[in-house]
Amino acid sequence: MSLFGKKKCCACGETIGAFYRKKLPCGFICEKCSHQISPLVKYAKFTDVDKLKEHLEYRKESSELLEKFQITRIIGEKERIVIDDKNQLVLFATEGDKWTKRQPDVIHFDQITGFDEYIEVIDSGDYYESSEGIENEVPKGFVSCNFSFILTIDSPWFSVMPIQINRDELITDDIDSAEYRKYKEMLDEVKETFRPYYRSARKIS
Structure with a gap:
């Protein structure tokens, strides 16, 4: 695979386009998942995929709290x-x-x-x-x-x-x-x- 070939998002498994290259310590992440990461958290925190998935689940729960805020x-x-x-x-x-x-x-x-x-x-x-x-x-x-x-x-x-x-x-x-x-x-x-x-x-x- 070339340097600019498609990669899989380490969070959701979706294919990432060749022009989107958001890299975390645990792997590449798609645009949709990257936008779900808290603006208060540094990407360096995600040293493994499980930690990233745990964070995205927390963000989902936070979104539910926002709806009733x-x-x-x-x-x-x-x-x-x-x-x-x-x-x-x-x-x-x-x-x-x-x-x-x-x-x-x-x-x-x-x-x-x-x-x-x-x-x-x-x-x-x-x-x-x-x-x-x-x-x-x-x-x-x-x-x-x-x-x-x-x-x-x-x-x-x-x-x-x-x-x-x-x-x-x-x-x-x-x-x-x-x-x-x-x-x-x-x-x-x-x-x-x-x-x-x-x-x-x-x-x-």
Whole structure:
């Protein structure tokens, strides 16, 4: 068989066209199966076919959870945590994401086992990078703030989920301003939502 000949998908066994060459450690994979892999998982994880098939089965179950997902809360701006309080489910999305290109991972509340809060403060005279990737100097008498958190997740496929909740840097001369409090309250809301499920030995204040 030539280098560009047809190959079989290691997941479903279907023939892969000559112009599609998605290679995993465990073999080649077809376009349909590759699109079913979680966007949160690196291909290097699939060192054997059984692991890949196990993941695709997990994604099928996640798809079924998505069908019954009922949005009750959305926390965040550009990066968002989407919550279904009724079914105790959660997924992660970005602004404007309609979930049509890549299916999100849906997880249960009790899979969230830890929470870490991060408020980055850059002082006046220092530089921050804007959401457009441009470096700007923080004006005199002001600070630049970003608000983010990391959830620890009990899953064989990924263990953490970092989220920055503010879309643009908050430039403020008052850390007790309404804008600052808004983002801090978002962090607190996430922390308290999953507090009953935290398993970390360290205290989450």
